[in-house]
Amino acid sequence: MPTADRQPPTILAIETSCDETAAAVLRGEQELLSDVVASQAELHAEYGGVVPEIACRAHAEAVVPVVRQALRQAGVGLEGLDAVAVTRGPGLVGALLVGLSFAKALAWARGLPLVGVNHLEAHLAAAFLEHDLEFPFVGLVVSGGHTALYQSPRRGTYRLLGQTLDDAAGEAFDKVAKLLGLGYPGGVVVDRLARQGDPERFAFPRPMMGSGRLDFSFSGLKTAVRTHRERFLKGLTEQDLWDTCASFQEAVVDTLLAKARTALERTGAACLVVCGGVACNSRLRERAAELADRLGVRLVLPRPRLCTDNAAMVAAAGLHRFLQGHRSGPDLDAVPTWHLEDL
Incomplete structure (x- = not known):
């Protein structure tokens, strides 16, 4: 722990769980x-999604220059680090192994403590970089690979409510x-086009809304959009496209926030954290603020830069674990399906 005559610990974090190679330094x-x-994104765009083999090779090429750039921007040399944090999972196994291999080698060579970080905890920890949170809180983690609700009674402890x-x-x-x-990635484009559309024009389903459960299902909504598109035999006009995007987006946001509201009411939590890449969506951010205002709860939304995959959030989670005495050994391995509640 830092003392009056010593700076707080400085940690280097590395993130390679999917298709972003990231590094950050946090003091x-x-x-x-x-x-x-x-x-x-440009490498995977022509395939319409992330190709694991391409992602792995790109990480291997980028990890060294990205870490060097992070250290240079921070004005910190390796001798100024107190620990190294790295995403251990969940994620693509090959991509994870690139970051893990580099982090383990660096920590061993410099004699630095190593901390393995859960990617989902990192998304939630992004909120701590700019805010002091009240406990317990409900966390909605919503991204390209994950959609889940958690209750956190204290820092570092999580109970899965629905996924x-x-x-x-x-x-x-x-x-x-x-x-x-x-095109790909699609979330940004759908968000932009939806701003010009009518979210009430097309009645897309809100999956599992009346079930009483806090789980989510979006495959049926995707199928409904496909069926809807096929009805337009001559193709979608520009306005049809805008309205389709707006109506689809509204169905997703309705579903996410209905479940979040139920979670808040059942747990009695007075704080809602919304994080993950989809938390960049402008409609979700707008509607989440309206919901929090109606319920009289605090809403914490990391700025968009901290919602998408990044290493700053890994540093925040890793620093907390480091201060709690957590250390990982040289046998640290990737866990592609590492559940947050198993921490």
Whole structure:
């Protein structure tokens, strides 16, 4: 722990769970010295989704220059680090192994403590970089690979309330964008076009809304969009496309926030954290603020840069684990399906 005559610990974090190679340097809980992300979006765009083999090779090429850039921007040398944090899972196994191999080698060579980080905890920890949170809180983690609700009674402890049974919300955005010929990644394009559309024109389903469960399902909604598109034998006009995007997006947001509201009411939590890549969606951010205002609860939304995959959030989670005495050994391995509640 830091003392009056010593600076808070400085941690280097590395993230390679999917298609972003990222590194960041964090001093203390909120002094972010650098945050570098190398995106692979252009490499995967022609395939309409992430290709694991391409992602793995791109990580191997980018990890060294990205870490060097992060250290340079932070003005910190390797001798100024107190620990190294790295995403251990969940994620693509080959991509995870690139970051893990580099982090383990660096930690061993410099004699630094190593901390393995859960990617989902990192998304939630992004909120701590700019906010002081009240406990317990409800966390909605919504991204390309994950959609889940958690209750956190204290820092580092999580209870799963509900999760997707098939597609994640971000995956549904990308698949619908592909169906509509909008390219990859699709979430940003759908969000932009939806702003010009009528969210009430097409009645898409809200999956599992009346079930009483806090689980999610988005595969049926995706199928409904495909069936809807096929009805337009002459193709969608520009306005049809805008309205389709807006109506689909509204169905996703309705579903996410209805479940979040139920979770808040059942747990009695007075704080809602919404994080993950889909938390960049402008409609979700707008509607989440309206919900929090109606319920009289606090809403914490990391800024968009901290919602998409990045290493700053890994640093935040890793620093907390480091301060709690957690250490990983040289046998640290990737866990592609590492559940947050198993921490």
